[in-house]
Amino acid sequence: MSAPFLEVIDVFKSYFLNGKRIDVLRGVSVQIQQGELVSLIGASGSGKSTFLHVAGTLDAPAAGQMKFKGQSVFDMNDAQVAEFRNTKIGFVFQSHFLLPEFTAAENVAMPALVHREDRKAVLVRARELLERVGLGHRADHRPGELSGGESQRVALARALIMKPDLLLADEPTGNLDPSTGEGIHNLLREVNKDLGITAIVVTHNEVLAKSLPRRLRLKDGQVVDADTSGA
Template identity: 50%
Template sequence: MSILIRANALSKSYGQLKVIDNVSVEIEAGKLIAIVGPSGAGKSTLLNLLGSLDKPDSGEVFFEGVSYKSLSEKKLAELKNRNIGFVFQFHHLLPEFTAVENVAIPAMIAGTSRKKAEELAENLLDKVGMAHRLSHKPSELSGGEQQRVAIARALINSPKIVMADEPTGNLDSKNAGQISQLFQDLCSELGITFLIVTHNDNLAALASRVISLRDGKIV
């Protein structure tokens, strides 16, 4: 089993509050992995550290053996753009752009031509069940549809891992169930690792591994 991300002795505090306390963890390639725990346990902070959206106070994170610390800001940005897709509770779609354009933007940032990027975006939107909504803007989409667009956007550069923070948190139970199943299907079909922070028991039940956090520690 190949290890995609390895974290050694991570700690992170905000003021006097220690949010992550000496956490070491390995994330295997090709797995659907859930991070669970009560509110305030440090789940989102751990995800942000593993995805290099935040920096630890101490400890180190390695992506395929390469330490984030060893990379320049430019190289780290390139690594994230090409290897890590992000999905958040709030979709962060750009309101002035269509679904296709929102999905295509990260590919164009990576240097793909607009024509090719939009072709890739259309294929991914079809894969997530949004082929009928390609030209719709976010305001014309339901919450579940917006989240599907956000998932397609996270996949556009064929990342090795998709990190999702409470991706079903704002959805009703029907849409939450559909999005949870979509993650499992995409993991199986594409072989991409999914690392998901969730309070959703049904989503956690689909994971091949569950990491449980409490008071900043893995339990």
């Protein structure tokens, strides 16, 4: 049998604030299979962002392991982890973090340009991705000329430019009105289905969470399957 796509094993993470320890992740274990589309819900402050940062290798856990297709991620050296993150994982955050002085196409292209890929080819791919998210007509606009929903679509296209295997989204519609958010949710579903990208979406939106094939919940420092655990 082949190894699971993503395996998080007994992960612990604490923060220290004013001399006090906050134990956020307390032995999180979860497996995600290739092609899954999973929501992660939980109360504010329950550790959803912390979990996503650890799963995305933006932050190291105090203890525990993470395996990506059987390969142990935290055994890699810093350069290997950075390469892994840049090429295998796409991130979308609540804020779009677009660079104001660049066009939408240039913003989408940025991760690949930083990765020293051919500029012309990358910009062609960036435009294709903008088409994919319904923003072909905004490719030459700067972020200041885009709405919140459009900016988030650009951020999603940017997350896809490196052709990641895993998409991690942290409340991507948290700053949007419900109907605009709905459009982003539909796009996430399409990206999962059409491009075959495995995705974990942190959300406060119970309607979205319920509409995705699998729902995880962060509670008491652990991740549980919300639909089978009754959590």
